[in-house]
Amino acid sequence: MGILNSISTPADLKALNDEDLDALAKEIRTFLVDKVAATGGHLGPNLGVVELTIGLHRVFDSPQDPIIFDTSHQSYVHKILTGRAKDFDSLRQKDGLSGYTCRAESEHDWTESSHASAALSYADGLSKAKQLDGDTTHSVVAVVGDGALTGGMCWEALNNIAAAKDRKVVVVVNDNGRSYSPTIGGFAENLAGLRMQPFYDRFMEKGKTSLKSMGWVGERTFEALHAFKEGVKSTVIPTEMFPELGMKYVGPVDGHNQKAVDNALKYAHDYDGPIIVHMVTEKGRGYAPAEQDLDELMHSTGVIDPLTGAPKSASKPGWTSVFSDELVKIGAQNENVVAITAAMAGPTGLSKFEANFPNRFFDVGIAEQHAVTSAAGLALGGKHPVVAIYSTFLNRAFDQLLMDVGMLNQPVTLVLDRSGVTGSDGASHNGVWDMALTSIVPGVQVAAPRDEDSLRELLNEAISIDDGPTVVRFPKGDLPTPIVAIDTLEDGVDVLAYEDATEDDAPSVLIVAVGERATVALEVASRIKQHGVNVTVVDPRWIVPIPQSLVALSDDHDLVITIEDGVIHGGVGSLLSDALNASEVDTPRRQIAVPQKYLDHASRSEVFADYGLDADGIETTVVGWLDSLFGE
């Protein structure tokens, strides 16, 4: 690690010679494998941007030239080169290094949301601010993946960036042909065409003389052409791409040839206007287990053996695998059921459905807004679409749910994996907003399963509903121990427990447990009955609209507590309180929910402990309420 240890700021990169640069890239790859194998993280994406990121920090002067990473899961090399190599043992851990760019960590980090396709919009705005401040020398650089480029915001931004010929915005397309799986769609095919276009043919048409007349770029291209004929794909072609946008295009550049990378970025740095640099890279490059992971090229790994890439701990069947299995069963029985993913078939459990029903499976790219409204279109055509996306990414498609699906009462089922606190991916990945958001949609029905059986039941129930949108939400991770209801009320609410205090005429507490929170609710009930209260625990199963039996039950109790894994504002607790108000039921109500804030990264259990959302914390809070309400 001789060279890497000598790099503490990007300035240290500028003096390195070719040999040292080559050695540095090798050392960074070794470092990435060693560190990420131990912590888990986005190994594949970062192995693919080593030379690209070195080039960025050699050519541009961060942070005066802001560098914005789209999604920023591929910003580990950027962090290494900006003085944070020493922190990688704490990657994605509580109080440790974030897995995404983080302004609190460094002046070199500008953004923090891990939601894709936003970097170009940030860059457009930042460059406008610079222009207003009279800064016409610095560039704003946005690194965007081919996957993220399938997101609509990118094209909204490009439309604006391309129009401002006097703003130095450098769009670096990190084209590895992959989201998780191969990137799909017309644009992706276009990029692939460019990626595969043998530069050689094109130049031969143009004639070498014309190239030589093109000055520096022509000379470099001519040299590269000869290099390419020996199989090295590194060339710089200033051609028009995106003709409808009129943006200058440089590339395709071999994103692992440091000289070609530096040349292309230098050209972009010196170019007085908006420019696209198309870098062709390989996700997982240089680490055989990643290169051999043909499904996802180790897009995201848990803790692995660095030598073999094998997971250190076997994954247990989780919520996603149950959904995956049940949807295939439903698809076999109902040919109108179709499935949609936004570039995440594997992580959302749709791969089995795709394998079984390829014609009824649609991957729309990282395009959640399009996914939801195209689902409305499929529903208008008589299908029952199941849109499987992570809860946090539904935020992107709220208007589409509200106006394109809900207003037309279309039978679209949204299956929201990673609902609730996910933890290690930080604030923008917690799926804590979906209950507050979806419950706004008139006519929507939202279900929250507590275990495997209820997930299977509720998924079937949701897909059988054909007069409006339905939502099924479940958390990340392993399945809880099954919880069997001891009773079921007329509107489907499951009674999970009656815990009786020993004291006569003890106050009665109703706990409404939302989804997976049923497990902790039962634990809390068994504890608080020791404090002289009778406790009933129920699981609504369908949480929107609020089941009417909860209103009657609340009226029969001295205190009603909702426990949910979602933000407190607009969650089930709020909805139940609204329903009680509407029925003039004045039973005291309290909410155990995620606070209305952006939560720093930590494990799910650490976040729960920090915010009093684990059994101990909930018990403490509830006992406080009991004392203040019923204390002697």
Ligand SMILES: Cc1ncc(C[n+]2csc(CCOP(=O)(O)OP(=O)(O)O)c2C)c(N)n1
């Ligand atoms: C709006 C949104 N949808 C989905 C994701 C999940 N996600 C994270 S990275 C990724 C693939 C990104 O592909 P690309 O932009 O090509 O970057 P690469 O990993 O190839 O470097 C996806 C789908 C996300 N972060 N944001």
Ligand SMILES: CC(=O)[C@@H](O)[C@H](O)COP(=O)(O)O
């Ligand atoms: C960067 C991104 O959005 C995802 O790759 C994210 O890391 C989700 O990870 P899990 O699939 O482990 O929840």
Ligand SMILES: [Mg+2]
């Ligand atoms: Mg990609």
